[in-house]
Amino acid sequence: MLIQLLNGLVYGGLLYVLSVGLVLIFGLRRVVNFAHGSLYMLGAYIGYTVASLGGFWLGLVVSVFALTVLGALLDRFVFRPLQDEDPIVTMLVTFGLLLVLEDAVRTVWGKDFLTMAPPPSLSGVLLLTGTNFPVYRLAVIGIAILVAIGLSLWLRLSRVGLYVRASSVDPVTTGMQGVDTERLSATVVAIGAGLAGLSGTISAPLVALAPSMGGSILIDSFVVVVTGGLGSFTGAFIAAMLIGQVHNWGVVFVPSAAPMIPLVLMVLVLIWRPSGLVRAGA
Amino acid sequence: MSAYFVAIGIVSLIYMLLALGLTLQFGLTGLINFGHVGFFAIGAYTSALLSLQGVPLPLSFLAAAIVPGLMALPIGLISLRLRDDYFAIVTLGFSEVVRAVITNARELTGGTQGIPGIPRMYPGLTGLPAQLAVLATVGLVTLAAVWMIVRIARSPFGRMIQAIRDNEVAVKALGKDPARFKVQVLAVGAALAGIASAFYAHYITYIVPDQFIPLVTFYVWMAIIMGGASRISGAVLGTAILMAFLEGSRFVHDFLPGVSEVHMASVRIGIVGLLLIVFVIKRPQGLMGDTTQR
Numbered sequence: 001m002l003i004q005l006l007n008g009l010v011y012g013g014l015l016y017v018l019s020v021g022l023v024l025i026f027g028l029r030r031v032v033n034f035a036h037g038s039l040y041m042l043g044a045y046i047g048y049t050v051a052s053l054g055g056f057w058l059g060l061v062v063s064v065f066a067l068t069v070l071g072a073l074l075d076r077f078v079f080r081p082l083q084d085e086d087p088i089v090t091m092l093v094t095f096g097l098l099l100v101l102e103d104a105v106r107t108v109w110g111k112d113f114l115t116m117a118p119p120p121s122l123s124g125v126l127l128l129t130g131t132n133f134p135v136y137r138l139a140v141i142g143i144a145i146l147v148a149i150g151l152s153l154w155l156r157l158s159r160v161g162l163y164v165r166a167s168s169v170d171p172v173t174t175g176m177q178g179v180d181t182e183r184l185s186a187t188v189v190a191i192g193a194g195l196a197g198l199s200g201t202i203s204a205p206l207v208a209l210a211p212s213m214g215g216s217i218l219i220d221s222f223v224v225v226v227t228g229g230l231g232s233f234t235g236a237f238i239a240a241m242l243i244g245q246v247h248n249w250g251v252v253f254v255p256s257a258a259p260m261i262p263l264v265l266m267v268l269v270l271i272w273r274p275s276g277l278v279r280a281g282a
Numbered sequence: 283m284s285a286y287f288v289a290i291g292i293v294s295l296i297y298m299l300l301a302l303g304l305t306l307q308f309g310l311t312g313l314i315n316f317g318h319v320g321f322f323a324i325g326a327y328t329s330a331l332l333s334l335q336g337v338p339l340p341l342s343f344l345a346a347a348i349v350p351g352l353m354a355l356p357i358g359l360i361s362l363r364l365r366d367d368y369f370a371i372v373t374l375g376f377s378e379v380v381r382a383v384i385t386n387a388r389e390l391t392g393g394t395q396g397i398p399g400i401p402r403m404y405p406g407l408t409g410l411p412a413q414l415a416v417l418a419t420v421g422l423v424t425l426a427a428v429w430m431i432v433r434i435a436r437s438p439f440g441r442m443i444q445a446i447r448d449n450e451v452a453v454k455a456l457g458k459d460p461a462r463f464k465v466q467v468l469a470v471g472a473a474l475a476g477i478a479s480a481f482y483a484h485y486i487t488y489i490v491p492d493q494f495i496p497l498v499t500f501y502v503w504m505a506i507i508m509g510g511a512s513r514i515s516g517a518v519l520g521t522a523i524l525m526a527f528l529e530g531s532r533f534v535h536d537f538l539p540g541v542s543e544v545h546m547a548s549v550r551i552g553i554v555g556l557l558l559i560v561f562v563i564k565r566p567q568g569l570m571g572d573t574t575q576r
Contacts, residue, residue: 032367032370032371081563082563087366087367088312088314088366089562089563091314091367091370092503092507092558092562093558093559093562093563095316095500095503095555095558096500096554096555096556096557096558096559096562097555097559098555099497099500099551099552099554099555099558100552100555100556100559102551103549103551103552103555104552107549107552215378215496216378219374219375219378222371222374222375223375226368226371226372230365230367230368255386256386256387257383257386259378259379259382259383259386260379260382260383263372263375263376263379266372266375267360267361267372270360270361270364270368271360274364
């Protein structure tokens with residue numbers, strides 16, 4: 001029982017770290033980033049390769065750094081030139097990016113499943129209510145909580161966080177107050193992509209790596225973002241925890257219907273509250 | 283060699299039917315349907331399962347159109363009142379759910395093993411004549427679909443959906459309910475995808491869940507974006523270019539000895555993605571599009 005609850009928290013945590021990046025990017029650029037799942041996948045692969053050379057922690061750092069840089073490039077060369085276009089245009093472009101990135105990974109790393117070991121310092125198990133629970137999974141929950149706390153503190157207390165919140169409500173007015181919204185957006189997209197990299201790398205020891213891994217979690221993280229209310233950080237957190245649990249209990253009790261349960265939940269929430277659980281500040 | 287071209291012709295026409303459905307949904311009405319392949323999958327399994335139970339093919343084809351069309355109704359009713367980007371997400375999720383359900387419902391669909399031995403069209407014919415008969419049938423159906431969409435576009439209903447695409451608020455202000463029109467358009471597009479899928483299932487004679495990945499939806503999007511989404515001729519031309527590219531790149535690897543077949547297949551998908559990006563940015567109205575309009 002407790003074990004299942006914790007497993008749900010692990011998946012919820014991964015989903016949160018991924019979805020909050022989507023929320024950040026949506027808030028600043030009004031873009032539904034379909035390439036986000038492939039950023040997660042790319043993060044996992046980069047983490048895998050670097051970790052096999054220089055250990056898990058180096059892999060984590062390099063992967064987050066590489067994805068942050070990629071995010072900045074993505075903003076500079078895709079989102080910024082397209083910001084005055086129809087949202088459909090940007091959506092289609094991120095769609096195309098998804099194909100290109102998946103393909104690049106398939107070309108470099110191949111189609112076969114890869115597996116990665118957790119770092120030695122976290123590879124033990126802990127006896128919880130009579131069952132062994134991997135310490136690494138607890139660490140993943142810890143990282144997700146740290147990200148949540150860190151992000152809320154940053155958004156609420158720092159000056160840049162204030163600008164981010166202001167800009168996601170009204171970018172034009174924020175720009176008129178002298179905030180460089182272009183640089184701000186680049187920063188935020190970079191952070192969002194970096195978080196996707198973080199999520200990918202910490203998930204790598206838990207799952208088998210395959211180029212298609214981005215697709216399935218992308219759907220779930222969209223479900224999180226939409227259920228929580230597009231653009232809401234609190235909503236994303238609540239929804240991620242909820243979907244994590246629902247997904248996990250679904251896998252345990254009705255494995256054949258598991259993939260559709262989060263989507264059904266999302267539809268029910270949307271019928272009840274068309275703009276999601278938590279209305280965004282905008 | 284002629285058999286090869288006939289086979290490509292059949293597959294192209296199937297893609298063209300899919301593209302026509304999307305032209306109606308996106309080009310004329312502005313619906314961002316990222317789950318087209320979901321309806322395609324439902325139609326294929328409907329027709330395959332019915333025909334294996336001994337239902338005559340014309341009836342199973344009809345069912346392949348009706349079932350996805352009906353499936354589109356609840357999806358449309360639920361999601362079309364939401365924002366545009368939510369609709370894209372819901373439809374993409376829908377197509378992945380369809381694939382997951384097909385994969386898991388082993389007793390009915392054979393799971394990942396799929397359904398082999400689906401009856402062919404024209405069992406009395408063999409070899410090239412059979413292929414040509416199929417080609418002619420798909421060709422006629424495609425022509426009928428083109429004719430139908432041209433008629434729809436010029437009808438009052440067609441003007442209404444184009445008005446919804448251009449300015450939904452204005453349509454609401456005139457006292458019309460855009461959601462109702464959108465649901466109808468979604469259902470018609472889904473039915474077209476269903477017919478396309480019946481041809482696909484009975485032509486390939488073997489279906490597995492892996493044939494219904496989102497990549498298929500992307501190919502169709504690629505076709506209508508290249509051709510010009512708001513024009514019916516765009517769907518036709520775009521599909522032709524897409525097929526020429528997909529098939530043509532098979533031959534390219536004969537001239538590039540260092541590149542393996544598998545490698546080429548994956549590079550191809552990347553190039554399709556790149557082309558999509560370039561087209562969307564540089565020529566959003568497509569090749570056949572009206573350059574005076576956005």
